[in-house]
Amino acid sequence: MTRVLLVTNDFPPRQGGIQSFVHGMAERLPVEHLVVYCSTSEGAAGFDARQPFPVVRERTGMLLPTPGVARRAAEIARRHDCDAVLFGAAAPLGLLAAGLKRRTGIRRAVAITHGHEVGWAMLPGARALLRRIATHNDVVTYLTDYTRRRLAPAIGGLTALEQLTFGIDVERFHPGVDGEPVRSRHGLGDAPVVVCVSRLVPRKGQDTLIDAFPRVRERVPDARLLLVGGGPYESALRRRIAATGQTDAVTITGAVPQEELPAHYAAGDVFAMPCRTRRAGMDVEGLGVVYLEASATGLPVIAGDSGGAPAAVRDGHTGHVVPGGDAATLADRLTALLTDPEAAAGMGRAGREWMCEAWTWPTLAERLRTMLTPPE
CATH class of the missing domain: 3.40.50.2000 (Glycogen Phosphorylase B;)
Known part of the structure; x- marks a missing residue:
């Protein structure tokens, strides 16, 4: 079974659609082991204590692909014997993929895109970074045909582009809820x-x-x-x-x-x-x-x-x-x-x-x- 390191800035208790998406996937991934490395937000300690997997927080509101973050991510991957990494948002943390593969036992890297990567694809400097992300991640996901069309000219041919959309908990959101x-x-x-x-x-x-x-x-x-x-x-x-x-x-x-x-x-x-x-x-x-x-x-x-x-x-x-x-x-x-x-x-x-x-x-x-x- 796969052992996964999830690296993300988008994680509860911070609220938002992307946070719900990433946490929903984390809860339901049928893998042997999952460890989350993420930034922090108010209420994080109580939230993390309720999770069925370990959560490692950096004492910052925003993880960036700096040498320090790269070292910490590699340490966590080695400690938990991870063989795959998932980036909750491709840009910019997907830039860590090459170093993680070089320093650890990680052999598979997947980066999720949402909406802001479309903006990156439009700007020359950011587009070059997006191409680096694509080069070192085995899969870059897209939400809809719209985002695929916008991303493909920038990163097509450098990696596999595969669709991955939100999931909905239809037991939690249902017509019988009392409003x-x-x-x-x-x-x-x-x-x-x-x-x-x-x-x-x-x-x-x-x-x-x-x-x-x-x-x-x-x-x-x-x-x-x-x-x-x-x-x-x-x-x-x-x-x-x-x-x-x-x-x-x-x-x-x-x-x-x-x-x-x-x-x-x-x-x-x-x-x-x-x-x-x-x-x-x-x-x-x-x-x-x-x-x-x-x-x-x-x-x-x-x-x-x-x-x-x-x-x-x-x-x-x-x-x-x-x-x-x-x-x-x-x-x-x-x-x-x-x-x-x-x-x-x-x-x-x-x-x-x-x-x-x-x-x-x-x-x-x-x-x-x-x-x-x-x-x-």
């Missing part, structure tokens, strides 16, 4: 609720939701918008809510514990995150685990058209894809779903079925195990 406590906490009552679960950053499109909501309330006067998450864009969003006179209609919860996420999805009737591409294509959505979690919970989903996000929605079947930043189109789609509960419920059921068929962890974890297995 009433969240509704009660925020005074939502029986109002129709649009929910968005995401970090508060400009790419995610919470500002577009706020701009669209007055038009929604023209048709659905009691509609409420629940923005779940925290982040650097929160102050700007609160000012936007006040400026548009919607303090009674829009609620920002701030960051919530991971264990409360299913109930926050379940508090909504429609899920929407109208993400958009920014910075001339360098800031894009890789896929969007929140769309999958919302579908698993039985909600119709509205996604923006940034990067690989459309791959998380069967447009017209499990939800809709709208142009990122287009508040008018978004308002029309939201209004249509809120005023036709039967159609919305049908999309939610279709999304749930799709999650159970194609997006569960066991299939994806087995795919990754195969990628990590060294040749005989």
Whole structure:
């Protein structure tokens, strides 16, 4: 059986879609032994104590491929007799692969890409580093056809490009989750609720939701918008809510514990995150685990058209894809779903079925195990 060293900056208790992805894979990898080497974050000690594998934290918020980190990673790999390494994000930690293979018994290296590597592929200096990563990793993964098309010109032919998407815990996110406590906490009552679960950053499109909501309330006067998450864009969003006179209609919860996420999805009737591409294509959505979690919970989903996000929605079947930043189109789609509960419920059921068929962890974890297995 394979013994794996996972090197990552994206690991709980730090919250985010990538963190959930990497931790979900770590929990389910069918390997003989796994050890995690990662950066630290608040609450790490308690979280690590609950894990079924050892977690080694560097006393920094960000691991970089420095000589010190390279030495520490090699020490951990030798101590645990690892023969494979998995990089939770290819850039930049995938640069450690060559040294780990040279210094340890590691014979197989796999690097996961998300969305930011697309930006690296567009810039000459970063593209050269991405090519070095590809040269020394046996597999570089991609989320969607969109990311494959963007990565292939930079690294095609240097390594194997293989698809690896998020998995969803359909036992945790399901239509039977009780959202009433969240509704009660925020005074939502029986109002129709649009929910968005995401970090508060400009790419995610919470500002577009706020701009669209007055038009929604023209048709659905009691509609409420629940923005779940925290982040650097929160102050700007609160000012936007006040400026548009919607303090009674829009609620920002701030960051919530991971264990409360299913109930926050379940508090909504429609899920929407109208993400958009920014910075001339360098800031894009890789896929969007929140769309999958919302579908698993039985909600119709509205996604923006940034990067690989459309791959998380069967447009017209499990939800809709709208142009990122287009508040008018978004308002029309939201209004249509809120005023036709039967159609919305049908999309939610279709999304749930799709999650159970194609997006569960066991299939994806087995795919990754195969990628990590060294040749005989």
